[in-house]
Amino acid sequence: QAATQALLYLDGVNVSFSGFRALNALSLVIEPGEMRAIIGPNGAGKTTMMDVITGKTRPDQGEVLFRGTHDLTRLDETAIAGLGIGRKFQKPTVFDSHTVGDNLLLSLAGPRSPTNLLFGRLRPDAAERIDEILAVTRLGAQRDRLAGALSHGQKQWLEIGMLLAQEPALLLVDEPVAGMTDAETEATATLLREINKTRSVVVVEHDMHFVRALGVKVTVLHEGSVLAEGPLDAVSADERVIDVYLGR
Ligand code: ADP
Numbered sequence: 001q002a003a004t005q006a007l008l009y010l011d012g013v014n015v016s017f018s019g020f021r022a023l024n025a026l027s028l029v030i031e032p033g034e035m036r037a038i039i040g041p042n043g044a045g046k047t048t049m050m051d052v053i054t055g056k057t058r059p060d061q062g063e064v065l066f067r068g069t070h071d072l073t074r075l076d077e078t079a080i081a082g083l084g085i086g087r088k089f090q091k092p093t094v095f096d097s098h099t100v101g102d103n104l105l106l107s108l109a110g111p112r113s114p115t116n117l118l119f120g121r122l123r124p125d126a127a128e129r130i131d132e133i134l135a136v137t138r139l140g141a142q143r144d145r146l147a148g149a150l151s152h153g154q155k156q157w158l159e160i161g162m163l164l165a166q167e168p169a170l171l172l173v174d175e176p177v178a179g180m181t182d183a184e185t186e187a188t189a190t191l192l193r194e195i196n197k198t199r200s201v202v203v204v205e206h207d208m209h210f211v212r213a214l215g216v217k218v219t220v221l222h223e224g225s226v227l228a229e230g231p232l233d234a235v236s237a238d239e240r241v242i243d244v245y246l247g248r
Helices: 046-053 077-082 100-108 114-119 126-136 152-164 182-195 208-214 232-237 239-246
Strands: 008-017 020-030 035-039 061-066 085-088 170-174 200-204 218-222 225-230
Touching: 008 046, 020 046, 020 061, 020 225, 035 046, 035 208, 046 170, 046 200, 077 085, 085 152, 100 126, 100 152, 126 152, 126 182, 152 170, 152 182, 182 200, 182 208, 208 232, 218 232, 218 239, 225 232, 225 239, 232 239
Parallel strands: 035 200, 035 218, 085 170, 170 200
Antiparallel strands: 008 020, 008 061, 218 225
């Protein structure tokens, strides 16, 4: 039941690196339309979990289902991206010597493979889509600036915009506010809430002010498993979570 109705369903996922359990019977359910924040101390398994969902790492054991039918453990990264799972890494990888508008145009040609950049067909509504993405990411005024001239925060938003061009049903975002100013952090929370009106989002983040601003259900990972889950206030009052964060 849970497996077939979930957007993303992980059950009993194990990943070992030379004998070390990075994920240990990890189970996680993301509902359609949900935005979830994933927190946890360094080494908790957050990156490994994202790697498993995107097909970068194959689990030793366990189930990873997308929309109840697609077994992600049997698909490669390209196939998983093609199902509508987009991932934003921590470091922005925009094309610095192209304008903001052209960066978005390039990503509308398809995922950033060399073939797509050279031969990708532009959709007929490309101009409209670019306007929409510029509005959501609040980069309208930056359209003709070189991406290399953007602030750190603006580059992150541009990269999120480039992912939106692929129309992902599920957007995975890795520490989006690292290195951002308070104002940029605030704006990123607003941006992700806006995106979440039409897409599901999973955000891995350390910054608790940001997680609070998102205002969504939180999953705490620890030693490769879920330690606690619920509203931020509830999990941050949980003795086990406090122990883990204080290293007791
Ligand atoms: P987090 O993102 O929560 O900080 P990670 O998923 O990066 O945690 O790492 C979980 C654990 O797995 C860590 O102890 C890390 O050292 C280990 N680990 C991650 N990737 C590898 C790898 N490729 N080889 C060996 N150990 C790894």
